[in-house]
Amino acid sequence: xxxxxxxxxxxxxxxxxxxxxxxxxxxxxxxxxxxxxxxxxxxxxxxxxxxxxxxxxxxxxxxxxxxxxxxxxxxxxxxxxxxxxxxxxxxxxxxxxxxxxxxxxxxxxxxxxxxxxxxxxxxxxxxxxxxxxxxxxxxxxxxxxxxxxxxxxxxxxxxxxxxxxxxxxx
Amino acid sequence: xxxxxxxxxxxxxxxxxxxxxxxxxxxxxxxxxxxxxxxxxxxxxxxxxxxxxxxxxxxxxxxxxxxxxxxxxxxxxxxxxxxxxxxxxxxxxxxxxxxxxxxxxxxxxxxxxxxxxxxxxxxxxxxxxxxxxxxxxxxxxxxxxxxxxxxxxxxxxxxxxxxxxxxxxxxxxxxxxxxxxxxxxxxxxxxxxxxxxxxxxxxxxxxxxxxxxxxxxxxxxxxxxxxxxxxxxxxxxxxxxxxxxxxxxxxxxxxxxxxxxxxxxxxxxxxxxxxxxxxxxxxxxxxxxxxxxxxxxxxxxxxxxxxxxxxxxxxxxxxxxxxxxxxxxxxxxxxxxxxxxxxxxxxxxxxxxxxxxxxxxxxxxxxxxxxxxxxxxxxxxxxxxxxxxxxxxxxxxxxxxxxxxxxxxxxxxxxxxxxxxxxxxxxxxxxxxxxxxxxxxxxxxxxxxxxxxxxxxxxxxxxxxxxxxxxxxxxxxxxxxxxxxxxxxxxxxxxxxxxxxxxxxxxxxxxxxxxxxxxxxxxxxxxxxxxxxxxxxxxxxxxxxxxxxxxxxxxxxxxxxxxxxxxxxxxxxxxxxxxxxxxxxxxxxxxxxxxxxxxxxxxxxxxxxxxxxxxxxxxxxxxxxxxxxxxxxxxxxxxxxxxxxxxxxxxxxxxxxxxxxx
Numbered sequence: 001x002x003x004x005x006x007x008x009x010x011x012x013x014x015x016x017x018x019x020x021x022x023x024x025x026x027x028x029x030x031x032x033x034x035x036x037x038x039x040x041x042x043x044x045x046x047x048x049x050x051x052x053x054x055x056x057x058x059x060x061x062x063x064x065x066x067x068x069x070x071x072x073x074x075x076x077x078x079x080x081x082x083x084x085x086x087x088x089x090x091x092x093x094x095x096x097x098x099x100x101x102x103x104x105x106x107x108x109x110x111x112x113x114x115x116x117x118x119x120x121x122x123x124x125x126x127x128x129x130x131x132x133x134x135x136x137x138x139x140x141x142x143x144x145x146x147x148x149x150x151x152x153x154x155x156x157x158x159x160x161x162x163x164x165x166x167x168x169x170x
Numbered sequence: 171x172x173x174x175x176x177x178x179x180x181x182x183x184x185x186x187x188x189x190x191x192x193x194x195x196x197x198x199x200x201x202x203x204x205x206x207x208x209x210x211x212x213x214x215x216x217x218x219x220x221x222x223x224x225x226x227x228x229x230x231x232x233x234x235x236x237x238x239x240x241x242x243x244x245x246x247x248x249x250x251x252x253x254x255x256x257x258x259x260x261x262x263x264x265x266x267x268x269x270x271x272x273x274x275x276x277x278x279x280x281x282x283x284x285x286x287x288x289x290x291x292x293x294x295x296x297x298x299x300x301x302x303x304x305x306x307x308x309x310x311x312x313x314x315x316x317x318x319x320x321x322x323x324x325x326x327x328x329x330x331x332x333x334x335x336x337x338x339x340x341x342x343x344x345x346x347x348x349x350x351x352x353x354x355x356x357x358x359x360x361x362x363x364x365x366x367x368x369x370x371x372x373x374x375x376x377x378x379x380x381x382x383x384x385x386x387x388x389x390x391x392x393x394x395x396x397x398x399x400x401x402x403x404x405x406x407x408x409x410x411x412x413x414x415x416x417x418x419x420x421x422x423x424x425x426x427x428x429x430x431x432x433x434x435x436x437x438x439x440x441x442x443x444x445x446x447x448x449x450x451x452x453x454x455x456x457x458x459x460x461x462x463x464x465x466x467x468x469x470x471x472x473x474x475x476x477x478x479x480x481x482x483x484x485x486x487x488x489x490x491x492x493x494x495x496x497x498x499x500x501x502x503x504x505x506x507x508x509x510x511x512x513x514x515x516x517x518x519x520x521x522x523x524x525x526x527x528x529x530x531x532x533x534x535x536x537x538x539x540x541x542x543x544x545x546x547x548x549x550x551x552x553x554x555x556x557x558x559x560x561x562x563x564x565x566x567x568x569x570x571x572x573x574x575x576x577x578x579x580x581x582x583x584x585x586x587x588x589x590x591x592x593x594x595x596x597x598x599x600x601x602x603x604x605x606x607x608x609x610x611x612x613x614x615x616x617x618x619x620x621x622x623x624x625x626x627x628x629x630x631x632x633x634x635x636x637x638x639x640x641x642x643x644x645x646x647x648x649x650x651x652x653x654x655x656x657x658x659x660x661x662x663x664x665x666x667x668x669x670x671x672x673x674x675x676x677x678x679x680x681x682x683x684x685x686x687x688x689x690x691x692x693x694x695x696x697x698x699x700x701x702x703x704x705x706x707x708x709x710x711x712x713x714x715x716x717x718x719x720x721x722x723x724x725x726x727x728x729x730x731x732x733x734x735x736x737x738x739x740x741x742x743x744x745x746x747x748x749x750x751x752x753x754x755x756x757x758x759x760x761x762x763x764x765x766x767x768x769x770x771x772x773x774x775x776x777x778x779x780x781x782x783x784x785x786x787x788x789x790x791x792x793x794x795x796x797x798x799x800x801x802x803x804x805x806x807x808x809x810x811x812x813x814x815x816x817x818x819x820x821x822x823x824x825x826x827x828x829x830x831x832x
Contacts, residue, residue, distance in 0.1 A: 047558035
């Protein structure tokens with residue numbers, strides 16, 4: 001706000017003094033900032049979802065009805081389709097498993113044995129109702145949260161990335 | 171051989187860039203014109219060398235030279251020619267090369283620019299640009315060398331990521347990079363001004379075209395990326411508040427604020443320190459964006475390279491350049507001659523309001539993007555901040571800004587008349603209210619926010635049109651006089667009005683998304699699915715073979731009520747080299763609206779899952795962005811940018827303090 005500092009000659013009569021002008025500017029700026037801060041704080045409370053792996057759900061004692069993201073590997077042989085658009089599959093980190101139900105189209109790269117991130121509501125026990133299954137751009141890409149979850153459970157093999165010649169993971 | 175030449179040219183460019191970043195400053199310090207002029211030659215040389223390197227890599231792609239690791243990882247001999255070329259920047263290493271190419275291109279443009287620049291400013295700017303070039307060339311050479319050989323060479327490459335095999339990708343990154351990297355020049359100008367300790371209207375006039383140029387390209391790049399995501403990902407969405415999208419939105423917002431604050435500086439010689447800070451912050455946000463995209467610290471659907479070494483290197487670049495320039499700012503800014511203060515109710519006062527709102531909304535995006543990272547580092551909790559957060563923070567800050575825009579635009583410089591401005595915008599406001607009411611009546615029972623959003627968009631367009639009209643009609647009567655005034659009006663006035671109208675057009679398109687509908691069904695040939703105004707009937711599903719993929723193509727007939735539209739095709743492709751499926755959405759444009767069909771998994775019994783969207787007025791979102799960019803481009807051709815006062819060409823020796831040109 002120093003940019004608004006006066007260097008010009010004094011104010012004319014009936015107009016605001018320099019100090020008043022500066023205060024008006026500062027007050028306006030402060031007001032907008034305060035509104036923004038309030039918006040951010042309210043939104044932080046209401047719109048943020050936490051990410052958990054299957055084991056964390058079991059360990060942390062998440063209350064049923066909590067909205068969250070769940071990530072892990074789609075357990076091999078667990079995907080059951082139908083009736084209609086309904087899909088049921090298990091998400092695992094090799095230690096714990098959560099059963100996920102989802103109604104809708106799956107992303108192209110949803111496959112058994114691969115990483116997945118879903119968002120939805122934890123229904124208690126080990127069942128989860130997802131309303132979105134997140135897609136990825138690349139088949140070699142593992143969502144970082146999933147990778148961390150798997151590492152934590154000691155089941156991460158970086159060698160799963162496709163060809164050894166590929167420069168790291170794209 | 172050609173690969174080694176490219177590699178060598180890149181290394182040589184690094185050496186030249188080191189010269190470019192040191193010698194001009196030395197020359198200025200010693201008041202030696204010859205030394206200060208070295209920057210120009212060095213900037214040109216480094217651009218030509220990087221061009222050579224880029225050409226070498228492109229040639230390797232064209233010849234499918236699989237002895238180059240980068241080509242192996244991202245190309246395939248069966249790829250169509252156009253995608254062999256776009257593969258060059260469809261990967262981390264190649265896109266860094268493109269980044270450096272554009273960086274040096276801007277340096278060369280400043281060196282060549284015929285517009286008179288005070289020589290001290292030009293020397294300082296080229297030196298600062300040289301420092302950025304050194305950092306990114308070193309990064310490319312040390313961590314992301316695109317010329318690394320792979321021996322023995324495999325017989326075949328691994329193909330480009332199929333999602334990127336698309337014309338949208340051919341243009342999206344170059345546009346985006348010209349925008350991103352273009353802000354490096356405004357950054358360099360700011361650093362040069364701080365080193366020089368002088369800043370005035372000449373500086374503002376020198377910087378404004380570069381800011382506008384970068385902004386125009388960033389606008390186009392973001393719009394293109396958004397449209398690409400819309401049709402290529404098959405989810406029907408066009409903006410996901412994904413960290414990588416935010417990474418491009420933040421410099422865009424800061425750049426938008428910068429364009430407006432340089433106007434104040436140019437016209438009124440005020441807001442100097444703030445403008446300098448904004449110029450630094452804009453490029454800092456570009457660098458932050460690079461860090462987010464390249465380091466993989468944030469989970470994003472875009473994920474590029476996730477190599478910790480690269481992330482660390484970019485983090486160091488980020489810290490050095492952001493920290494260094496801010497430290498320079500803290501040290502030198504108090505020495506700058508302060509600008510004048512002005513009345514709150516005036517055009518410049520309105521532009522300050524614009525800056526406050528845009529900077530604040532940019533800050534909310536910043537918080538939403540980086541908060542998950544900070545929280546994870548502090549508490550270890552993983553969270554996701556999604557669209558609900560941004561809808562609840564960004565939009566409430568943007569709406570008042572847009573509401574105030576037409577009023578601010580009709581305020582006069584120096585001392586405005588709020589009542590008069592309100593009266594002048596009254597007609598536009600009345601039209602907006604009328605449109606809102608009519609839309610409410612037509613779409614009774616629909617979402618409430620959509621008609622309000624449409625009204626806001628109409629207000630912006632009408633406000634821009636009336637403001638322009640008033641300036642044309644002001645003292646003219648009779649068609650010839652009006653025509654003469656319309657032609658005589660500065661291009662920047664037309665550009666401003668167009669850009670603001672473009673915002674209004676986009677706002678209408680965004681508001682209309684509230685009316686879009688979606689339907690999912692499992693269809694056999696002959697079955698129909700209806701969503702909103704559109705009805706599709708599955709005609710056939712046939713296999714098809716492309717150059718490097720196999721596809722199942724579903725053909726639909728499309729009707730809207732009694733109107734039969736052209737049929738539409740959607741496909742599931744399987745790219746053979748990577749064994750990766752993609753969805754090709756079928757899109758039929760109907761006026762400004764679109765019917766959007768996307769396929770799910772085949773069900774095995776001959777039926778197929780189909781998703782149909784009715785997207786009313788969706789095209790307005792991108793048309794608005796195009797109009798904005800066109801407006802910016804038009805401003806760029808304004809004669810006051812082309813004809814700068816030649817008398818300002820001063821020697822390296824300190825010139826008399828330039829007076830602000832009014």
